[in-house]
Amino acid sequence: MYLLILIIVFSVVVLLSVLMAPYIRKYVAGGVCLSQARLSGKIVLITGGNTGIGKETARNLAARGARVILACRSVEKGEAAAAEIRSKVSGAQVEVRELDLADTCSIRAFAQQFLKEVSHLHILISNAGVMMCPYTKTADGFEMHLGVNHLGHFLLTYLLIGLLKRSAPSRIVVVSSLAHNFGWIRFHDLHSQGSYNSGLAYCQSKLANVLFVRELARRLEGSGVTVNSVHPGTVRSELVRHSTVMSLLFTLFSFLLKTPEEGAQTSVYCAVAEELHSVSGKHFSDCTPAFVAPQGRSVKTARQLWNVSCELLGIEWD
């Protein structure tokens, strides 16, 4: 008797799932950037544009007519992605430059070359990121998550901000995450030398992204340069490569994850949407404003992080 009920319930659930599948899929896909904005004559720089969300963001912006530069740590992978984009988008202008965000020498060399060769920069998308890697340090001795996700992009932005201002109106989009909610900035042990948890280190770096955006927006007021952060959604990509558990979960529940193309929508939205032309310092998800954790709204923490970041990078930025 119970077995029969169980079977019936199970069948109903399966049937409903199948019937609902298109709706579930649409819900999972999330917000879509509806803007038809064209970007002819515009120059775009995307870090980590060789795979995942970055590659799809590059493809979308290239299809709008922009000249897109992929800044990748592997030129070979970058060229493969560029070739793929050119094959899908006729007339796409895509270029590849070498940039390793885990090495400030590489970032400085990249910027120096970039400033020599490129006359304008209208859109900077700080997209590259690492998640849950084993304890490692960057060339400069920074913990890898903080070093690549936050400090690397902080230095890159510092080096390119003059060009962005000269190219105004221009936009900066920083790909953060919902994970910022679970992070806090451990000023007493920024590089997790005392204790290391790869998940928390990721969350700390993504919170740093949000705080950086808010403080930078304040400093850029009136400059014609806007900066916003993004949560792309939970997206099928190579991001989980360092975690066996996460890789397994992502494979099992892949039908509940966004495709990279869906995951790129909010980055594209923040880069092109007409209605955002003067919106700055905000956080977006599914192409709408999104919740920012209290620790991401603290002006004091944002300023303290700004100061510490400048110290670590040996720069003065005010």
Ligand SMILES: NC(=O)c1ccc[n+]([C@@H]2O[C@H](COP(=O)([O-])OP(=O)(O)OC[C@H]3O[C@@H](n4cnc5c(N)ncnc54)[C@H](OP(=O)(O)O)[C@@H]3O)[C@@H](O)[C@H]2O)c1
């Ligand atoms: N996927 C998600 O569910 C999710 C959710 C929230 C936020 N995000 C954020 O979305 C962004 C893009 O991630 P994704 O999901 O597209 O992951 P992904 O497929 O792993 O792509 C990450 C990109 O970052 C590059 N990168 C890593 N370390 C670098 C370094 N030292 N220098 C230069 N580039 C480096 C990678 O290059 P290689 O290919 O050479 O490794 C790759 O191009 C990340 O910032 C991530 O935190 C993703």
Ligand SMILES: *[C@@H]1O[C@H](CO)[C@@H](O)[C@H](O)[C@H]1NC(C)=O
């Ligand atoms: C950051 O540095 C500035 C200038 O050196 C200083 O005035 C300010 O008090 C510092 N802020 C924090 C929160 O440490």
